[in-house]
Amino acid sequence: MSDRVESTGTAFTPSANSDNDDSVLEQLGTDLRIGKTEDAAETAAALPRTEPSLTLDVVRADPEVQAYIRQANKNLGVLGFTEHGFRHVNLVANIARNVLRLLDYDARQQELAAIAGYLHDIGNVISRHGHASTGALLAHSILNRLGMAPEDVAIVLGAIGSHGDDGARLGEPVHPVSAALILADKSDVHRSRVRNTDPSTFDQHDRVNYAATSSFLRVAPEAKTITLELTIDTSIAPVMQYFEIFLPRMLMSRHAAELLGCEFHITINEVVVL
Numbered sequence: 001m002s003d004r005v006e007s008t009g010t011a012f013t014p015s016a017n018s019d020n021d022d023s024v025l026e027q028l029g030t031d032l033r034i035g036k037t038e039d040a041a042e043t044a045a046a047l048p049r050t051e052p053s054l055t056l057d058v059v060r061a062d063p064e065v066q067a068y069i070r071q072a073n074k075n076l077g078v079l080g081f082t083e084h085g086f087r088h089v090n091l092v093a094n095i096a097r098n099v100l101r102l103l104d105y106d107a108r109q110q111e112l113a114a115i116a117g118y119l120h121d122i123g124n125v126i127s128r129h130g131h132a133s134t135g136a137l138l139a140h141s142i143l144n145r146l147g148m149a150p151e152d153v154a155i156v157l158g159a160i161g162s163h164g165d166d167g168a169r170l171g172e173p174v175h176p177v178s179a180a181l182i183l184a185d186k187s188d189v190h191r192s193r194v195r196n197t198d199p200s201t202f203d204q205h206d207r208v209n210y211a212a213t214s215s216f217l218r219v220a221p222e223a224k225t226i227t228l229e230l231t232i233d234t235s236i237a238p239v240m241q242y243f244e245i246f247l248p249r250m251l252m253s254r255h256a257a258e259l260l261g262c263e264f265h266i267t268i269n270e271v272v273v274l
């Protein structure tokens, strides 16, 4: 939770030259120097920025972004994956934003979560393998071109790069924005994601997704809990199958919730299972 300080911390404004540790320390040293006068001028520019440098609306309207999301989804369809298109990324953007809004993060971090959510799967346009890392690199050039501030780009890149579980290694949340993205992405389990229209040929992922008739990520700020509420048609897939397939997702979600200072729970058909 140390990053919560970022929205309320003492004045520290990176200058154009402060992109390395030395200059950062230098500035901190200057701010903290003994003898700093009480009445030192405070300007708006010296306060931590809480507004986003780019909005999701601008990202969403970009033709390159649109083309990559569309083609990435087509590619995954050829490989037999569930839907990863505009439905999925819009939903993930909304949920990621809401997670941080409900936990009282500032407007900047909410917007960064929404943008990371919208862009998180574009790496699939290159390959499913390593799509989190390749997606971050694609986002890097897109967000720079759209004029996002480097410190905001940096956070989005970390979030996208840490959302996957490629190579049998779980992605780990590295920032509240990254945690919100993981929680939003992993909670999208739903019948509408299944492209295969023939249940007799469903693989396990199809079956579990198809069995999920509703999924809702409930954030309870007071109780400090984040709960994935699932309704599963157990005549299609037994609850056990959900756990078999989604264990890595559940672990990632738990780590993400912990980074946000919350406990993670799952209910299936209104029964608490985690």
Ligand SMILES: [Fe+2]
Pocket: 120, 121, 131, 163, 164
């Ligand atoms: Fe992904």
Ligand SMILES: [Fe+2]
Pocket: 084, 088, 092, 120, 121, 185
């Ligand atoms: Fe995703």
